[in-house]
Amino acid sequence: MSPGRTDETAISIVADGAIAPKSGISVVVIGAGFGGLTAAIECHRQGHTAIIYESFPSLKILGDIISFGPNGGRIFHRWADGEITKKMREVSIDLSEYGFKIHKYDTGEVVSHQKSPPKDETSPALNGHRGELHQIVFDYALSLGIEIKLGKRAKAYFEDDDKAGVEFEDGEKVTADMVIGSDGVRSIARTLVLGYEDKPKSSGYAIFRAWFSNKDMIADPRTAEFCANGDTFNGWIGPDVHFLFSTIKNGTDCCWVMTHRDDHDIQESWSFPGKMEDVLKVLEGWDPICIAIVEKTPNIVDWKLVYRDPLPTWVSTHGRIALLGDAAHPFLPTSAQGATQALEDGVTLAVMLKRAGKENVPAAVRSYQDIRYDRVKAVQKTGETTRDMWHKADWDKVKKDPKSIELPREDWIFKFDAERHAEEVYDEVVKKFL
Ligand SMILES: Cc1cc2nc3c(=O)[nH]c(=O)nc-3n(C[C@H](O)[C@H](O)[C@H](O)COP(=O)(O)OP(=O)(O)OC[C@H]3O[C@@H](n4cnc5c(N)ncnc54)[C@H](O)[C@@H]3O)c2cc1C
Structure with missing residues (x-):
């Protein structure tokens, strides 16, 4: 697919493997986790220039299992015409035969055998080692020419009406049209955006x-x-x-x-x-x-x-610094959506910047929060509901209705196409902020 070509649909989703025309918007991304990498890759796809700064001095295969739902697989699948999901599937679990067996804790009996949904190559669920999957995304960002500066720890953020910037521990300062604070659960960007330190519970x-x-x-x-x-x-x-x-x-x-x-x-x-x-x-x-x-x-x-209680805002006063991923909204693992919601954030923000243009960056950033906030909150909640459904299981009920203990697979979460949604709602949402 040649650069710049888009789907022939009413709304202009960037075609798989393609790049939108240059927007002239510069973005500094802090943190090279899945959230920051995806934000940078999606900015590149939507025609912006992104540069990533990461505190780790080198990439290491860290962590253990991480899950991406089909709504995350749909995002990855649009990269390099499906080549990235192909690589990710090779190191991910394949449960097409086995499914998921749910046992009662003491007797060990299988109380429910949940079948895997049919495979969809365009939106695969991907569960594998975080470090291995992260390496694939990291390498893809580099292959696009996205600069990733390692060993750069952000210590302060600043902004005015025209630009935003970051100061690093080594004294260097950088500025851009906007800054994405995707610096994880211990975010420093969050303190700047909120104006106080938000302690976790x-x-x-x-x-x-x-x-x-x-x-x-x-x-x-x-x-x-x-x-x-x-x-x-x-x-x-x-x-x-x-x-x-x-x-x-x-x-x-x-x-x-x-x-x-x-x-x-x-x-x-x-x-x-x-x-x-x-x-x-x-x-x-x-x-x-x-x-x-x-x-x-x-x-x-x-x-x-x-x-964390939901933050009152993910966006700074001048609208040029945005929190993204775990910095904005940590998830309980029982939702199996924390990383995927970070991906959806990056997709949405990049579309908003493209649609609003360089003259309207703060409106784009505020629209990003407006579009994402309620969905993220609702998905976060599923982490608690699934945990409670399991932890308070009524075994007589489970015997009669084994499906009642199955891992929920909800269409409103899995069938969501973050890019299409952002394109569809942009006109309506941006009006509030222009
Ligand atoms: C090392 C590590 C291991 C993890 N292991 C697992 C796991 O096994 N299973 C799982 O489900 N989830 C794991 N997570 C969390 C999971 O990756 C995230 O919940 C999810 O991917 C959302 O990603 P994120 O990009 O928002 O945040 P993160 O993945 O946390 O990425 C944030 C990035 O910002 C960098 N950073 C932080 N502060 C600064 C700063 N001041 N300046 C510059 N860079 C900064 C961090 O080094 C990190 O790379 C892990 C996270 C990390 C960082």
């Missing part, structure tokens, strides 16, 4: 999580079945606890996450070493298979789940 839960090779699993006849026949996904649901176990890359990698009650102090950290004895304590009285899996785990991460 404990959610009352934490997650133990792990990723490891299948070597010991294969050697034990009780656990070999999870690794010997391709990818698998099993969940054990108990009172106030759930344990999700997957095998990935044809059963060679194993991963589990266990959400449990934890009222300890608030650590807004993705990585905190966990102790085996703490995990086994939570699993007392559980299906011995869960214990057999956990005992083969070399390293455990203890991730405290923090909560």
Whole structure:
């Protein structure tokens, strides 16, 4: 597809693999997580010039399992004519055969076997190792010629009516038409936008999580079945606890996450070493298979789940600095939408900038928030509803209606096309801000 060509539809979605005409808008992006990278890639697609600054001195394969819903897969699929989703699928779980088996925590019986939805190549769900998927997106941004400056920690943000800028710890200052603060849960940009420091609250839960090779699993006849026949996904649901176990890359990698009650102090950290004895304590009285899996785990991460009330705003006073992704709205993992909503943010913001043009950047940025705010809040809520549905399971009801315990797959979340939606509502929304 040649650059500049768009779909022949009433609204002008940029065609797969294409680029919109140059807008002359410059964007500084802080943070090269999925949110920042996607924002920069989408800015490039929509004709703007984006440059990314990231505090990490080098890219490392960090984290463990991360999920993108079909609404995220739809965004990735528009990059490089589907080449990026092809690469991502190669390292993602394939549950087309296995589906999702949901067990009662103590007896281990399978109370529901949820089939996988039919595959849709244009909007695949992608679940895999965060670091591996991140590397693919990072490399794609570089291949587009997007500059990513590593080892640059933002320490202050500033703006006036005409421009916005960032000062880094090394003293360098940069300016642009706008700045995207996609600097994650510990965002500094958030403090500038709000005018105060917004402290997180404990959610009352934490997650133990792990990723490891299948070597010991294969050697034990009780656990070999999870690794010997391709990818698998099993969940054990108990009172106030759930344990999700997957095998990935044809059963060679194993991963589990266990959400449990934890009222300890608030650590807004993705990585905190966990102790085996703490995990086994939570699993007392559980299906011995869960214990057999956990005992083969070399390293455990203890991730405290923090909560934030929705921020009053994601946009600075002059409308030239916008929060995006986790900096604006951290999610509970049970929504499985945190990263995908960061992608939708980037898509929406890039479309708004294209449609409003260089003369109207603040109106574009305010329209971005207007379009995203309520949807994000509603999706965030699903993290709580799914967790509560599992943690307060009524087993008699589940026996009669096994579907009542299945992982929700909601069309209003999954079938959403962020780019099309942004194009459709732009005229109506921007009027409020021009
Ligand atoms: C190292 C790491 C591991 C993670 N592991 C998992 C996981 O295993 N599973 C999961 O579901 N989610 C994980 N997450 C969270 C997940 O990636 C995000 O929830 C989601 O992708 C939204 O992305 P984001 O870009 O908004 O935020 P993030 O992914 O948090 O990205 C923010 C980026 O901003 C950078 N940054 C922060 N402050 C500054 C600053 N002052 N100046 C410059 N750069 C800055 C950070 O280094 C980071 O790269 C992890 C996040 C990180 C950073």
